[in-house]
Amino acid sequence: MSQTGPHSGPAPEPGKRTLRRELLAARAALTDGEVRAAARALARHALELPELARARTVAAYVSMGAEPGTLALLDALRARGVRVLLPALLPDNDLDWGAYTGEDSLARVRHGGRMELCEPSGRRLGPDAVTAADAVLLPGLAVDARGMRLGRGGGSYDRVLARLERAGARPALLVLLYDSEVVERIPDQPHDRPVRAAVTPSGVRRFG
Template sequence: MAPTKSQVRAGILAVRRSLSQQTREHETALLGGHLEASVEPGTTVCAYVPVGSEPGSLVLIDRLAARGVTVLLPVAREDGLGTPLPLQWGRHVPGELVDAPFGLREPRPPWLPADTVATAAVVFVPALAVDRQGARLGRGAGYYDRTLPRAAGGALLVAVVRDDELVDRLPSEAHDVRMTHALTPGRGLVPLG
């Protein structure tokens, strides 16, 4: 019997928590080189500020902005019933992030509507794992599944994962939005699907 999404999530989070600081820093440095090679100055990208054991760092996002890349960061909110809404976006200004719900960091208002994701050539998406067909395993709230259908047709949808989190097959559902690429420390930008 195949493991459930919850079981896969728990296993990946346990491995991420066990990584040494040295390993995290090494992987972040490798990701930085791949990011700079895959995004041209003048490009608009949607990114995210890593939380906890997620691959990447705020420094990488700041470096993209310093190279003339317009970086949009997500603003996650729920409606009055606690249902996740499509992500809004805020332009990243280094040094000006504020604390946000769910332990996140986000740009100050004013925020841009969810449809702003359509202006991005690349959308970097947090993931616990992604498979070779593009199925992404997130944390399960559904913010990105509500947002990514609004992305431009030719945009790269890039799951940022550790090397061993690019796997052969993940459980997926019809509403899961497929990634076009994975970005890993050791392999760089990997086409999927």
């Protein structure tokens, strides 16, 4: 997915920029059938995670384009009685949150000249709503052997992670990826935080 949005923004450092470009090109080469099959497998493996089995509130996101698919997982969580929160991009690139109550609760929103994003259409709950989550599904492009996640570089989820830390919240941090996006090492910065696990179409990879 090459669009900007909650996962994008300021120009990244050169090493990450090159890696992002390569990963996005690989995603763009996937067929619709491959994306759909991966989404089904991702949902199946994610729903087996104990972190999601015991969660009452999960903060997630709506996948776009060739991103690892999330809608099947969101609907399955709702069917379990889980409260699902989805992000809405704010003008300063921070994220507000709203409840997901099914596909009819989503609206396509265009932010300036950037690509449309699917966001919750209902009442906004405020940026701090994420601190109530028992698990947070983070978008990403890759993760390394330490659990360090490569995001889009816009800083939206860095703000989310910082907000969780300030609040003393300790939700399980999870990322959904394709198998080839689990890599040996990603350049990281002091503010980066590792995820607990990565879910891919072939299974779950845990860290630390």
